[in-house]
Amino acid sequence: MRFFKRKNKKNKDKNAKQDTPGKSIEDLPNNIENPQDGNVDNAVENIPSHVEPAAPEPLITEPEKVEEEKAELKNVEAAVEEDAQLQQKLTKTQANFGQKMKQIFAIKKKIDEDLFEDLETTLLMADVGANATMEIMENLRKSLKRRNLSDADAVLDALREQLSEMAQKVEQPLVITTDKKPFVILVVGVNGVGKTTTIAKLARRYKAEGHKVMLAAGDTFRAAAVEQLKTWGEREGIAVMAQKTGADSASVIFDAMTSAKARGMDVLIADTAGRLHTQSNLMQELAKITRVIKKNDETAPHETMLVIDGGTGQNAISQVRAFNEANKLTGLVITKLDGTPKGGVLFNLANEFGIPVRYIGVGERSSDLKTYRAKEFVEAVLSS
Ligand SMILES: Nc1nc2c(ncn2[C@@H]2O[C@H](COP(=O)(O)OP(=O)(O)OP(=O)(O)O)[C@@H](O)[C@H]2O)c(=O)[nH]1
Numbered sequence: 001m002r003f004f005k006r007k008n009k010k011n012k013d014k015n016a017k018q019d020t021p022g023k024s025i026e027d028l029p030n031n032i033e034n035p036q037d038g039n040v041d042n043a044v045e046n047i048p049s050h051v052e053p054a055a056p057e058p059l060i061t062e063p064e065k066v067e068e069e070k071a072e073l074k075n076v077e078a079a080v081e082e083d084a085q086l087q088q089k090l091t092k093t094q095a096n097f098g099q100k101m102k103q104i105f106a107i108k109k110k111i112d113e114d115l116f117e118d119l120e121t122t123l124l125m126a127d128v129g130a131n132a133t134m135e136i137m138e139n140l141r142k143s144l145k146r147r148n149l150s151d152a153d154a155v156l157d158a159l160r161e162q163l164s165e166m167a168q169k170v171e172q173p174l175v176i177t178t179d180k181k182p183f184v185i186l187v188v189g190v191n192g193v194g195k196t197t198t199i200a201k202l203a204r205r206y207k208a209e210g211h212k213v214m215l216a217a218g219d220t221f222r223a224a225a226v227e228q229l230k231t232w233g234e235r236e237g238i239a240v241m242a243q244k245t246g247a248d249s250a251s252v253i254f255d256a257m258t259s260a261k262a263r264g265m266d267v268l269i270a271d272t273a274g275r276l277h278t279q280s281n282l283m284q285e286l287a288k289i290t291r292v293i294k295k296n297d298e299t300a301p302h303e304t305m306l307v308i309d310g311g312t313g314q315n316a317i318s319q320v321r322a323f324n325e326a327n328k329l330t331g332l333v334i335t336k337l338d339g340t341p342k343g344g345v346l347f348n349l350a351n352e353f354g355i356p357v358r359y360i361g362v363g364e365r366s367s368d369l370k371t372y373r374a375k376e377f378v379e380a381v382l383s384s
Pocket residue numbers: 189190191192193194195196197198219225272273274275335336337338339360361362363364368
């Protein structure tokens with residue numbers, strides 16, 4: 001890979017350490033009062049919001065602008081769409097949903113209580129959830145009665161309508177506004193749900209759309225987490241700002257914002273450590289991260305994005321509730337939908353919270369991310 005080079009040859013010697021890709025930047029000077037002294041929390045919290053902090057020294061691994069790479073990127077967006085043909089990616093949920101529906105309707109040609117019971121069971125088995133299932137079934141009965149429909153095909157059409165309506169409520173793609181510089185996306189979620197992978201996918205996508213993107217390695221809990229983000233950054237040719245393991249996450253993100261601003265970045269995506277939604281101290285830490293972000297730019301974060309593993313089941317509900325209480329969520333990403341028969345959880349979340357689903361993750365590669373479109377999703381899971 002030839003992505004990385006020294007930014008400023010004049011400062012080569014002075015900044016030799018921090019400019020070296022893969023090195024931590026813990027001993028760089030920055031404006032936050034003595035971040036090494038163990039009082040980082042207080043130091044950052046005490047920054048008055050009106051003080052414009054000086055840009056820290058370059059802390060970043062920055063991509064080299066190579067012509068051939070630029071040309072390659074032009075094809076990325078097309079590749080993203082092509083690679084992620086939704087229907088092929090959602091085969092497990094589709095087998096558990098669309099195909100089961102088909103079997104039900106192949107046997108039952110008449111509307112009766114048995115048919116409704118079978119439909120209800122199928123919805124529950126696909127993790128649509130008790131509340132959403134109840135609502136769908138109620139509306140289904142009303143709609144059939146109102147229209148005086150009596151054949152099974154009409155039931156399937158009415159069911160499709162109900163599901164589409166529920167799915168539609170949360171279709172609101174994320175718009176990166178260029179008046180916010182940088183547009184800050186804070187990515188949160190429980191351990192292992194796919195936060196870092198999603199960040200890499202988003203970075204690739206936004207870069208392909210022509211935005212200048214930077215990543216902040218706000219997961220400072222594990223050494224591997226910082227390395228994981230740097231590796232993705234290197235692979236995708238995207239700047240990553242990181243500090244050493246154990247550094248204060250809020251400070252890392254604060255510094256990254258300052259740096260992104262100084263460098264005219266359009267988008268800054270901040271990773272955070274995975275945390276159990278039941279651990280209140282870790283949830284409080286998230287709230288603190290947002291407070292610190294606001295000291296840098298009171299309009300930020302412009303998106304607080306919760307990543308949910310699509311195979312989580314009913315636990316997804318308590319995750320959204322807890323994260324939303326700690327930090328007002330503005331968007332969801334539901335990942336790993338390629339590996340689960342339980343993709344119906346999306347309806348459950350839509351019904352329960354109505355928080356926009358921005359993207360869905362359908363694989364491990366950086367191209368396996370789809371902008372969420374309700375119609376496409378419902379068609380994919382209901383196809384037979
Ligand atoms: N099949 C599939 N795997 C995914 C998807 N998204 C992420 N993964 C995998 O899930 C695993 C965990 O992903 P990470 O991105 O490290 O998850 P994380 O939330 O950052 O994890 P922590 O930082 O440990 O909390 C990796 O093996 C990813 O490749 C997806 O959409 N589909």
